[in-house]
Amino acid sequence: MTDSPKTTSTTPKGISRRGALTGLAAGVGAASLPMWARYTHAQTAAPIKIGFQIHRTGIGAAYGRWYGRTTDAAVKVINDAGGINGRMVEIVAEDDGTDPRRGAEVVEKFANQHGCDVGFGTLFSHVVIGSAPRAGELKLPYFVVSEGHHVASGMLNRYTLQPGITDVKSQVQAMAPYVANNLGKKVTMIFPDFAFGHDHRDYFSAAIEAQGGEVLAQIAIPPAETSFTKYFPKIPRDTEVLYHVMVGPAVLTFVKELGEFFGPSRPEMFGFIDSLEAVDIASPGLEFLEGTYMWEGMCREAQPDATEHAAFYRAALGVDARGASISDPTDVSTYGHMFGCWETLHVIKAGMEASGYAGPDDRTKLIEAVEAMSEMPESQAHPQGAKLFNGKTHQVFGHQNISRVENGRLVRVHRTSIEDTLYPDEVDYTTQSF
Amino acid sequence: MELGPYLLLATLEGAVMASVLALTAVGLSLVFGVMRVVNIAHGEFYMLGAVFAWYIAHWMGGHPALGFAVALVVAPLVVGAIAVAADMTILKRVSYDPERTIVATIGLLYIIQQLTLMGYGPEARPVAPPFNTRLALPWFEFKDGALSMYWPWGLSTTSYKLAVIGAAIVVLLGVWAMMARTRIGLLMRATQQDRDMAQAFGIPVERVYALVFGIGAGLAALAAVLIVPIQQAHYLMGADPLLLAFIVVIIGGLGSLPGTVVAAILIGLSDGIISVFFSPTLAKILATLLVALVLVFRPQGLFGARRS
Numbered sequence: 001m002t003d004s005p006k007t008t009s010t011t012p013k014g015i016s017r018r019g020a021l022t023g024l025a026a027g028v029g030a031a032s033l034p035m036w037a038r039y040t041h042a043q044t045a046a047p048i049k050i051g052f053q054i055h056r057t058g059i060g061a062a063y064g065r066w067y068g069r070t071t072d073a074a075v076k077v078i079n080d081a082g083g084i085n086g087r088m089v090e091i092v093a094e095d096d097g098t099d100p101r102r103g104a105e106v107v108e109k110f111a112n113q114h115g116c117d118v119g120f121g122t123l124f125s126h127v128v129i130g131s132a133p134r135a136g137e138l139k140l141p142y143f144v145v146s147e148g149h150h151v152a153s154g155m156l157n158r159y160t161l162q163p164g165i166t167d168v169k170s171q172v173q174a175m176a177p178y179v180a181n182n183l184g185k186k187v188t189m190i191f192p193d194f195a196f197g198h199d200h201r202d203y204f205s206a207a208i209e210a211q212g213g214e215v216l217a218q219i220a221i222p223p224a225e226t227s228f229t230k231y232f233p234k235i236p237r238d239t240e241v242l243y244h245v246m247v248g249p250a251v252l253t254f255v256k257e258l259g260e261f262f263g264p265s266r267p268e269m270f271g272f273i274d275s276l277e278a279v280d281i282a283s284p285g286l287e288f289l290e291g292t293y294m295w296e297g298m299c300r301e302a303q304p305d306a307t308e309h310a311a312f313y314r315a316a317l318g319v320d321a322r323g324a325s326i327s328d329p330t331d332v333s334t335y336g337h338m339f340g341c342w343e344t345l346h347v348i349k350a351g352m353e354a355s356g357y358a359g360p361d362d363r364t365k366l367i368e369a370v371e372a373m374s375e376m377p378e379s380q381a382h383p384q385g386a387k388l389f390n391g392k393t394h395q396v397f398g399h400q401n402i403s404r405v406e407n408g409r410l411v412r413v414h415r416t417s418i419e420d421t422l423y424p425d426e427v428d429y430t431t432q433s434f
Numbered sequence: 435m436e437l438g439p440y441l442l443l444a445t446l447e448g449a450v451m452a453s454v455l456a457l458t459a460v461g462l463s464l465v466f467g468v469m470r471v472v473n474i475a476h477g478e479f480y481m482l483g484a485v486f487a488w489y490i491a492h493w494m495g496g497h498p499a500l501g502f503a504v505a506l507v508v509a510p511l512v513v514g515a516i517a518v519a520a521d522m523t524i525l526k527r528v529s530y531d532p533e534r535t536i537v538a539t540i541g542l543l544y545i546i547q548q549l550t551l552m553g554y555g556p557e558a559r560p561v562a563p564p565f566n567t568r569l570a571l572p573w574f575e576f577k578d579g580a581l582s583m584y585w586p587w588g589l590s591t592t593s594y595k596l597a598v599i600g601a602a603i604v605v606l607l608g609v610w611a612m613m614a615r616t617r618i619g620l621l622m623r624a625t626q627q628d629r630d631m632a633q634a635f636g637i638p639v640e641r642v643y644a645l646v647f648g649i650g651a652g653l654a655a656l657a658a659v660l661i662v663p664i665q666q667a668h669y670l671m672g673a674d675p676l677l678l679a680f681i682v683v684i685i686g687g688l689g690s691l692p693g694t695v696v697a698a699i700l701i702g703l704s705d706g707i708i709s710v711f712f713s714p715t716l717a718k719i720l721a722t723l724l725v726a727l728v729l730v731f732r733p734q735g736l737f738g739a740r741r742s
Contacts, residue, residue: 058670061556222714226665226674230447230710233440237587249558249668260568261588284562 047090048083048357050075050348051110051119051140053131058098059223059248060124062278066334067121067145068093070341073316077380084349085357092116100130107131111138117360118348121341122146124247125195132156139434141363143348145340147171147297149199152395154427158434161370161394163387164344165297165337168199170421174400175270175295176207178414183268183293184240185213190231191245193220200245200272226250232261245272252279259288269293273300273336273403280324280332282408289405293413296401298384300335301410313342313383322409339384346381347373347389364434371430388418392428397421439573439586440710446591448706450664453602454657456698458675459682460609460691461653467689468626468646471525471535475542476654477676482513482546483655484561484667485554491561499564502663509659510652517651521644530643543672550669563663567593598660605656606695613691622646626689681721685728687738697736 052071055064075089083089092114096103103122110116118141122128125148132150135142136157144151144162149169151162179187187208191197197220205215216236221228225248235242246254255275259266269292281289299306300323302314317333318326325331347370355362355369371391378386387398400421402414462476486509491501520542528534570590572583613619624632625642633639654675658667665671682701686693701721708717728735 057551057556062558065557225714226671227447227451230444230706230714232588233443233710235588249670250665252558252560253665260590260592263568263570263588263590265587278557283560285566 047088048085048352049090049092049114049116050345051107051114051116052091052093052121053096053103053106053110053119053127054093054121055098055123055127056093056095058096060098060127061249063123063334063337064095064098066278066338067123067341069333070317070338071121071345073318074342074345077316078345078349084352089345089349096122096127096131098124098127100126103127103131104134107134107140107142108138111135111140115360116140117357117363118143118366120145120344120348123337125150125199128160129155129195132160135159139363141367143344145337145344146196147337147340148196149203150195152390152393152426154393154429156394158367158394158429158432161367163347163370163373163389163394163396164342165340165396166398166400166421167395168196169203169423170395170397171272171295171297171400172200172204173207173423174416174420175402176204176211176213177420178402178416179241179243179270179293180208180211180213183270185211186238186240187213187215187243188217188219188235188239188241189215189243190219190221190235192223192247194223196247197223197245200243204243221246221254223248226253228254228257229261232258239267241268241270242266243270244275246275251275251277252283255279255289256283256285259285262288266292271295273297277334277336278332280330281405281410287408290408292405294403294405294410296336296403296410296412298335298337298339299401299403299410299412300333301403303412307378307383309378309380309383312380313339343376343382343384343387347376350381367434386418388422390425392430393425394429436573436586439571439589441707442571442573443589443591444707444710445703446595446706447710448703449599450595450702451706452699452702453599454661455675455678455682455702456695457602457605457657457660458654459679459686459694459698460606461650461657462679463683463686463689463691463694464609464622464653465647465650466683467691468622469525469530469643470532471530471647472532472539473647473650474536474539474676475520475546476539476650476679477672477674478543478546478550479513479517479651479672480654480658480675481550481667481669481672482516483509483658484662484665484671485550485669486512486655487659487662488554488559488561488667492559498562502561502564502659505561505659506656510655513655514648514652518644518648521647525647526640526643547669547672554667554669556669558666558668560666561662563592563594565593565597566663569593569596594663598664601660602657605653609653610691618642618645678721681725683735684725685736687735690735690737693735693737 054068055061071091075091079088094106094109096106107119110119119135120143122144123146125146128144128146129150132142136159142160145165147165147168149167150156151160152167191200201218216239217234219231219234221231272295302321319333320326323333323335351366351370355365357366373389376382376387385399387396389396397418400416401412403410404413458480465471465473487505490505490508494501494504524538525535528538568590570585573586574581574583621637621642624637625639629639682697683694686697705717
């Protein structure tokens with residue numbers, strides 16, 4: 001034996017199974033701790049500070065990347081035109097890790113540390129639901145770009161608004177007639193098992209039944225799942241239409257395994273572009289999507305009848321005609337959703353200008369000014385199309401698109417009217433006190 | 435879907451999972467068996483394998499099979515080299531003390547994960563499979579008194595998934611042969627049984643340790659290279675295999691290779707079948723319950739030898 005203390009000859013104490021397990025538990029516990037937050041110093045409030053809650057990491061990272069680019073592009077356009085009320089806009093971006101608990105902490109940092117005027121940007125519904133109560137308590141106007149029905153359902157509070165993107169309830173309600181009349185009436189649904197997917201489950205089932213159709217099976221998949229074939233045998237044989245909407249880092253696997261499962265004999269398919277956001281539709285293994293239908297908030301591929309505003313928006317983002325980054329054609333955007341950031345920032349600008357917003361003391365005036373909005377015509381501020389804002393429910397309504405995959409491209413085959421998406425109010429936030 | 439085809443499909447899915455799990459868990463088991471180190475960072479070596487596979491396939495270009503073949507060789511070697519470096523610079527410095535190595539490997543987990551996030555980014559990126567043909571599978575039924583063959587809807591697998599199962603079997607046989615038939619295997623077994631005695635007999639224990647840590651990480655990386663054409667390379671993908679590998683290793687018996695393989699097949703297949711018929715959550719619940727039962731009734735694991 002050696003006498004050097006630095007050798008490895010220290011006999012390990014017999015590690016017991018219990019010791020190993022305790023260590024494992026500690027390890028797994030520690031692994032789930034959030035990273036220590038990085039604090040930055042508050043600055044003087046000369047520019048208007050918009051706290052941007054961004055999904056930089058976690059299951060929403062692909063969206064976060066493009067929500068970030070869209071936000072930067074919109075802020076550049078706004079600042080180049082003189083900012084808001086003569087003040088420049090400054091984005092304070094904080095990663096929420098696509099995690100509700102972290103989301104609430106980020107909102108706190110916006111209000112207490114960064115001195116932000118408003119909070120903005122969140123997509124994933126569980127993060128919105130986790131963060132909105134804190135925004136309400138801190139009296140921070142919180143503009144979400146989430147699609148969830150939780151704003152209009154009355155679940156949240158007067159400080160939470162969704163003026164830049166339509167909600168799932170109105171989207172699926174507008175899709176159901178097209179699905180029932182063109183694809184089939186016996187539908188099987190596959191959706192992620194959290195609030196956003198549950199909105200699809202509840203409101204599409206109701207909408208398709210109103211069209212005389214029926215939902216044969218509802219297959220919920222955990223959003224962090226990585227392997228999907230095991231779920232597909234639950235699809236009933238007599239399914240005419242497979243309705244799919246999936247999120248998370250494994251969406252490409254989901255769609256590929258769907259194709260491998262069906263092979264040449266697939267039913268009609270209607271999907272939400274969520275299943276393919278940030279994924280190249282011409283990826284190997286996705287050939288079976290040919291002839292299937294997709295909902296798109298805004299068409300990823302430049303359509304022949306695109307307006308000048310849509311073209312301006314696409315150019316400002318640096319996105320090519322197929323919806324990928326001009327600098328890297330393999331970097332496909334989340335085009336179907338990210339317009340919501342652009343439009344929301346322009347609504348914030350319009351609201352601040354209408355209310356003469358000068359600082360955090362005017363936050364309630366800003367909310368009242370946005371609540372007073374109604375028609376939003378198609379313009380550079382609203383490149384996706386005209387919108388109708390409901391000040392009582394804090395939710396915007398707009399046109400929806402249905403595209404069909406033809407020769408590996410998404411070609412729009414239907415655009416709904418705004419009226420198709422309307423439903424009776426479920427809440428009146430304006431009666432709540434600030 | 436009828437019960438028979440349904441069961442076959444579930445079994446095939448489970449077999450793919452079991453293969454990858456077996457490779458990952460054997461690496462973990464080897465490290466624990468020989469070094470008595472509980473490697474919390476094992477899942478991150480798995481993730482690194484997938485990430486390197488993506489980089490290699492991306493840089494190589496050309497036919498997918500070319501990049502994949504290179505990745506299959508290079509990624510485990512690179513990850514193994516990183517693990518060897520980690521062993522020599524970190525684990526050796528804490529004298530392989532059981533408690534301190536756990537804390538050290540937790541640190542390693544964070545360092546690897548966050549460096550990957552900084553360099554590779556949060557995206558999930560695909561690697562094209564070298565070959566991937568959908569194979570529809572037939573099923574049999576009695577029709578008019580005679581056995582006839584038909585092709586049920588959805589009953590299929592892909593040539594690549596079958597290749598994963600085959601590759602895993604080959605690698606596992608290779609690991610067994612290395613342990614049982616080679617000189618380095620002999621040295622590892624000697625170190626496992628009694629390191630002081632091994633060192634007294636002139637076995638370079640430190641080098642054996644570094645090698646074992648490297649091989650363990652390399653096996654995890656190899657499993658990830660095999661799975662990455664089915665799933666995608668993502669910086670958080672190490673968490674699930676880590677947990678499942680620990681479940682497998684505890685059920686099979688820490689340090690026992692045959693036990694690890696049997697437990698991987700058990701957990702992989704039951705996960706496939708239970709999640710097809712009931713729910714994936716139930717499959718995880720049952721696996722965890724099985725761990726609890728094994729710990730209560732057979733604490734050394736199904737195949738583990740009770741140590742004095």
